[in-house]
Amino acid sequence: xxxxxxxxxxxxxxxxxxxxxxxxxxxxxxxxxxxxxxxxxxxxxxxxxxxxxxxxxxxxxxxxxxxxxxxxxxxxxxxxxxxxxxxxxxxxxxxxxxxxxxxxxxxxxxxxxxxxxxxxxxxxxxxxxxxxxxxxxxxxxxxxxxxxxxxxxxxxxxxxxxxxxxxxxxxxxxxxxxxxxxxxxxxxxxxxxxxxxxxxxxxxxxxxxxxxxxxxxxxxxxxxxxxxxxxxxxxxxxxxxxxxxxxxxxxxxxxxxxxxxxxxxxxxxxxxxxxxxxxxxxxxxxxxxxxxxxxxxxxxxxxxxxxxxxxxxxxxxxxxxxxxxxxxxxxxxxxxxxxxxxxxxxxxxxxxxxxxxxxxxxxxxxxxxxxxxxxxxxxxxxxxxxxxxxxxxxxxxxxxxxxxxxxxxxxxxxxxxxxxxxxxxxxxxxxxxx
Numbered sequence: 001x002x003x004x005x006x007x008x009x010x011x012x013x014x015x016x017x018x019x020x021x022x023x024x025x026x027x028x029x030x031x032x033x034x035x036x037x038x039x040x041x042x043x044x045x046x047x048x049x050x051x052x053x054x055x056x057x058x059x060x061x062x063x064x065x066x067x068x069x070x071x072x073x074x075x076x077x078x079x080x081x082x083x084x085x086x087x088x089x090x091x092x093x094x095x096x097x098x099x100x101x102x103x104x105x106x107x108x109x110x111x112x113x114x115x116x117x118x119x120x121x122x123x124x125x126x127x128x129x130x131x132x133x134x135x136x137x138x139x140x141x142x143x144x145x146x147x148x149x150x151x152x153x154x155x156x157x158x159x160x161x162x163x164x165x166x167x168x169x170x171x172x173x174x175x176x177x178x179x180x181x182x183x184x185x186x187x188x189x190x191x192x193x194x195x196x197x198x199x200x201x202x203x204x205x206x207x208x209x210x211x212x213x214x215x216x217x218x219x220x221x222x223x224x225x226x227x228x229x230x231x232x233x234x235x236x237x238x239x240x241x242x243x244x245x246x247x248x249x250x251x252x253x254x255x256x257x258x259x260x261x262x263x264x265x266x267x268x269x270x271x272x273x274x275x276x277x278x279x280x281x282x283x284x285x286x287x288x289x290x291x292x293x294x295x296x297x298x299x300x301x302x303x304x305x306x307x308x309x310x311x312x313x314x315x316x317x318x319x320x321x322x323x324x325x326x327x328x329x330x331x332x333x334x335x336x337x338x339x340x341x342x343x344x345x346x347x348x349x350x351x352x353x354x355x356x357x358x359x360x361x362x363x364x365x366x367x368x369x370x371x372x373x374x375x376x377x378x379x380x381x382x383x384x385x386x387x388x389x390x391x392x393x394x395x396x397x398x399x400x401x402x403x404x405x406x407x408x409x410x411x412x413x414x415x416x417x418x419x420x421x422x423x424x425x426x427x428x429x430x431x432x433x434x
Contacts, residue, residue, distance in 0.1 A: 002124035003190045007113040010126040013408060016157040017133040018106050020338075020406075021048055024140035024152050025095065032149055033095065037088050040424045041143040045095060046077070046087045051136050052102040053077035055129045058383055060108060063125060069108070070101050080386050127191050128383070131409040138404045138426070141338065144266060145252070145280075146424050151266040151341050160339065163331040165348035169275045170212040173433055174357040176306050178204040179317055183301050184376050185413045195388040195415050198378040204305045208433035209298060212346035212359050213367060214289060217274035219281070220261055222289050223249055233291040238284035241421050250281050251423040265342055275345040277365045277428040283396045283420035286368045286429040295431035297370040300397045300415070302432065307362075307400070307412035310355035322412065323354035323361045329407035334363030336407040343403050358430070363405065365428035366398040366416055373397050373417040388417075395419050402426035 025033065025044060033045040042050075053073045060066035068074070076082070076090055093101065109126070118126065144152060183202035185192035228248050231239050241247070249255070252264040253272070261272040281289075290296050298306070310325075312318045320326055324333050333352035335344050343364050353359050361367075373388075373395040381389055395417040401410035404426055418425055 002120050002127065002192075003188075004117040004120055005123040005127065005190075007115060007118050010118055010123070010130075011110045011113055012158075013127070013130045014106055014109060016408075017130050017137065017406075018102060019157055020137045020154065021051060021102070021133060021140070022099070023154055024137055024144070026153060027150055030095075032147070034088060035143070035147055037085065038146065039084065040422065041139070041146055042084070043088050043092075044140060044143060045098065046090065046092050047136055047140065047143075048102070049073075049092060049098045050077040050079055051133045052098065052105050054132055055109060056105045058129055059125050060105070062383070063121075064112075066108070069104055124191070125383070128193075131193075131406075132384070134406040134409050137406070138402070141404045142424050142426060148264065148267050151268075152338075154338050154341075156339065161331050165335075165340075165344040166350065167275065167345045168347040169215060169217070169345070170347045170359055172211050173208040174211055174306075176204075176207050176209055176302070176356050178206045178302075178305065179309075181305055181309055181317060182319065183304055189413075193387070193414065194379065194382040195373075195375070195417075196413050197376060197380065200377045202301045204299075204302050207298070207302050207306075209302065209306050209356075209358060210295075210430045210432070211357055213277035213365055213428045213430045214286075215275050215346055216261075216263070216272050216278050218293075219250070219278040219289060220272065220274075222292050225292065227288060227292050230292075233288040234284065235287065235291075237420070238288055241282075241284050242288075247285075250278065250285065252280050273343075273345070275347065276343045277346055277360070279343055279365050279402075279426055279428050280423050281428060282423045283368050283418075285423070286427075289429075290431055293431070294434060296434055297368055297429060298432045300369040300371045300399060303361075303367065303369050303399045304412055306356055306358050307354055320355070322352075323358065324352045329362065329410075334360065334401075334407070335403045336363040336401060336405055336410065338404045338406075340403050361399075361412065362401050362410060364403055365400075366402045366405075366426055367400045368427055368429040369397045369399055371397045373415070391417050398425075398427055 034043045180203050182199040184199040185196035186199040253261050256262050262269045263272055307323045308319045309317050354361055374392050398416040
């Protein structure tokens with residue numbers, strides 16, 4: 001059961017997520033707030049209404065029998081009942097109306113919290129719905145990237161320490177001894193999502209894992225060697241995907257003659273930053289690079305072991321909360337929370353190294369693992385029953401968070417999941433020796 005959380009913290013989280021959602025709508029025209037019909041994004045104006053409705057539905061109405069605050073909310077914003085391709089044609093509320101609704105929902109939510117510690121049930125619901133908004137805020141960011149809209153402007157919602165990132169590459173492997181450990185989250189975790197249930201024994205054999213994710217320069221070498229043209233690197237499904245869309249390079253790259261590659265970040269084309277992790281590559285592209293390089297993707301058990309386990313001075317192994325130990329995420333540990341507006345070089349954030357020497361296991365880019373998303377032993381869905389279970393068997397597991405991910409919700413046990421063909425999400429990969 002979720003640990004009790006202070007009502008001050010729950011309210012602060014709500015306000016922070018609300019601020020970020022509105023910032024992500026900022027500077028966009030009425031046409032941009034709707035955007036073209038695509039299978040990978042939502043109309044932003046519809047999505048922000050869904051986020052507010054989700055808070056109201058799962059806390060005020062389902063838990064406390066509150067009367068609906070929006071007349072047509074259920075018919076417009078229930079993402080399970082409303083098919084994706086129809087969301088562009090719905091008679092949704094205007095931006096001004098939906099902002100008023102959001103303010104009303106958050107006002108009621110904060111007003112009923114009271115003082116002191118919330119009870120475990122309330123602590124879970126308030127965090128879960130806030131983290132749901134955080135996930136959609138990340139989707140707003142990749143929608144702006146997909147459409148080529150200008151970068152958003154994020155104002156800090158709390159005092160922030162400025163950290164000058166270190167530049168450069170970080171090559172080589174670390175030796176991870178492996179062993180038995182608890183994969184997943186235990187019942188006493190401060191917070192967990194349903195697909196992390198429950199912690200269970202898993203064995204990891206000794207493995208050599210890359211110190212850092214694969215960089216743009218390393219991925220460009222694969223392209224230069226004909227990587228997108230050589231079927232032997234791709235596997236049957238990957239080659240079918242590559243052939244159908246005629247992929248020749250990562251989705252937001254373009255060749256600029258003698259200048260080499262450029263990448264698009266929001267609405268700007270930049271010379272390819274060689275030492276940043278490659279980003280916006282899908283599972284097929286990551287797997288093809290691995291075959292070309294004579295490497296492989298880590299399993300999610302190997303990834304979690306590398307990110308959390310450490311030697312106990314008294315003997316044996318213990319599991320830490322984060323790669324660097326138990327302190328909460330901070331700017332010197334990881335590139336999270338979106339303020340950098342992009343990845344940093346893989347040599348940055350040395351203070352966030354895991355016990356074994358892996359860097360940036362939280363933040364910067366989500367990392368594909370080898371595994372297909374499925375339930376852990378003892379899995380059962382939480383209140384939002386459609387969160388995980390419908391995607392079992394059809395998606396691949398990513399770990400670690402990206403530069404866009406909110407530090408308050410991500411941990412080394414967090415399991416993200418997308419189809420192997422998704423290139424729009426903020427995903428890269430690190431590798432293991434064969």
